Amino acid sequence: MLKLFRLLKPYTAYIAAVVVLLFVQVISDLYLPTLMANLVDIGIVSKDINYILKTGGFMLLIAAGGTICAIIAAYLSARTSIGFGKIIRQKLFSKVESFSLHEFDKFGTATLITRTTNDVNQMQQVSVLILTMMVTAPLTSIGGVVMALQQDISLSWVLVVVIPVLFAIIGGTLFRALPLFKLMQEKLDKLNLVLRENLTGIRVIRAFNRIEKEKVRFDDANADLMQNAIKINLIMAALMPAMMLIMNLTTVALVWFGAIRIDSGAMQIGSLLAFIQYATQILFSLLMLVMLFIMIPRAQVSAVRINEVLETDLDIKDPHEPITVTQGKGLVEFKDVSFRYPGADQPAISNLNFVAKPGEVTAIIGGTGSGKSTLINLISRFYDVEKGSILIDGINVKDMSQKALRAKIGFVPQKTVLFSGTIAENIQYGKQDASLEEMKHAADVAQATEFILNMEAGFNHAIAQGGANISGGQKQRLSIARALVRKPEIYIFDDSFSALDFKTDAKLRAALRPEIEKATVFLIAQSVPTVREADKIIVLDEGIIAGIGTHAELLNNCRVYRELVASQLSEEEVG
Known part of the structure; x- marks a missing residue:
């Protein structure tokens, strides 16, 4: 006391x-x-x-x-x-x-x-x-x-x-x-x-x-x-x-x-x-x-x-003298990365090695519990790696301040989170000083403009606690707009299109391509149709990499991916 x-x-x-x-x-x-x-x-x-x-x-x-x-x-x-x-x-x-x-x-x-x-x-x-x-x-x-x-x-x-x-x-x-x-x-x-x-x-x-x-x-x-x-x-x-x-x-x-x-x-x-x-x-x-x-x-x-x-000692601390981070390309490297949750008997991921390049869409796919969300949490440094290192533009994320690291990332979580306030305030959560034009552009790309303008107050429409007064698909599109307005070097889409219908999904993906063409993009999903067009697909199985390649390459050389495809697509769709 x-x-x-x-x-x-x-x-x-x-x-x-x-x-x-x-x-x-x-x-x-x-x-x-x-x-x-x-x-x-x-x-x-x-x-x-x-x-x-x-x-x-x-x-x-x-x-x-x-x-x-x-x-x-x-x-x-x-x-x-x-x-x-x-x-x-x-x-x-x-x-x-x-x-x-x-x-x-x-x-x-x-x-x-x-x-x-x-x-x-x-x-x-x-x-x-x-x-x-x-x-x-x-x-x-x-x-x-x-x-x-x-x-x-x-x-x-x-x-x-x-x-x-x-x-x-x-x-x-x-x-x-x-x-x-x-x-x-x-x-x-x-x-x-x-x-x-x-x-x-x-x-x-x-x-x-x-x-x-x-x-x-x-x-x-x-x-x-x-x-x-x-x-x-x-x-x-x-x-x-x-x-x-x-x-x-x-x-x-x-x-x-x-x-x-x-x-x-x-x-x-x-x-x-x-x-x-x-x-x-x-x-x-x-x-x-x-x-x-x-x-x-x-x-x-x-x-x-x-x-x-x-008095709780923080697991994740900024270094005493963090490296000054400037605008980079967003190149992400995983070098022999392993991680185990506190108290767990088995590691969640083991010995991950891969590179995600700017201008590429890197998809992460795998079954439940394969380590997809864990991998994303490590990039954002919500947890620290147990072994190995994660580099962004050649700099270890542990050598950056957390603020500088997360300023490089536009994150769209699997479970959409909106805050009480207006639509504009929720989009500005991605960029505090975003202008109305920037917000409108982000909403256009996220296919959110139509439903926003149909509301009486437009961008000033009040969002209830937890976004209870709008649908799941609308929440997901606002969450995507919030990430887009930031214009980050790295985008993380964690199963972010699941609440969208096929038409909206297709229009959104088409609008996204020119927006993210120079950024490093991570696309996390369990659905093969969602990831099949990605430049690189990383297949996780029980925390290890089972295969890396394009859709066609993995069909030929990755058993785990073939099983995922067979369980989700018909022979005609695969062909």
Whole structure:
């Protein structure tokens, strides 16, 4: 938690102001009972109206000053805690954005969302309490003891007995509650996971009539979270009544033994009233610490979870002195490249060697699990190779900055991803400063212009979250336009034409040829008709290259390719 509190440095002035203001408030609160004792013992006993009015007015001024200080301190504390939360969220988002796919797989989306929202909220709440109570409570406790002893030393034995009892109750409560607070965040992660899977997979759930099963899954996760929360609340529910009972018994003891001392003439009534107020202040300050101690364990768990993300060592880092990359041709070379996913027994790809040249279409084909997507992820450096090297224009991708590398690539993923916003904003995702003419040209090539202009707002048409308000084929064409507007050196089409009809597919491919004629093009597919016209076809089988060549060459010398062709095309189509 202390590591995160270092992020409060921009709010040092606010924190200093809060400490000063709360110190003034505590001093005013501690001074009031002494004034009240004087008012009773001097003013009321002697019936001195002038003294009563003078002291009472002074008490009002002090109370008003303390209240103003408390209000300003609360405002500054709130500003500080909200700013603190903003800084943590910024740090988390920046860190997660730098994750490789391995780190995403390690944490999971659900827990990353929980850590960025719920865990940060826990830190915000505890920071407010620490700023206010961490100053107020100790000062009030220590000052209360000192001021109480000034009124009467003999009654202090009551506090000596009560305070250890309170600490014992607080310690026992926290000992039982701390493990449950940790479980609370884990169970919240599980609930978020189930909820996210249900929301993103609602079509599959309904298609297979599994709504009732998913309700049971959600109810189980929800009930598990509820039971843990009930256990925590039961433990904490016993704390407050116990504290109040001790406080009331303390007041009774002080009145009882104080009355005896007043009767013997060893103490005055005003001093007893002041002593009771100081004792109440001391116990209330301890109660404030209890509230803080209730929040700190859960916040500590949240802090650990946040730090796990912030302190994660990245698998993929930019070199300390990256090579300056200029505009090149986009020549891609794989030299003895192997890669295995973390925890996997077998490598996903092994000993890949090939060259993809500018002006050529290099198609990658193979069955499910053959390593096609892995190969593409390595080019974009979403993962780092385990063995060998990938070169672009003779430069190892590890020697480039990730930004420079990915600026060379126009990527059209297999699963189309669009963002909420307008069509223009989604196309400009490929090139931030793309003009309207550039966007229109990219849309023309991607065969998207017709459906865009048929929409009332055209390029300003709003895209819903995930592109839910347009069809799969329209999403795919916008994704292609997003890559085209970038005019990169390397294009990667990862099964990017699957949602298009034959007519649109043919028109798009014809329009693409002049656009990509000077670029290096990777075309990933499982369909033979999609790749048969490629300049070079690489056939993958269980992570190794089974053959490289044109369609005609592979029919003659690659058994795996012939099997793919035979399973997809008739003899007439092959001929």
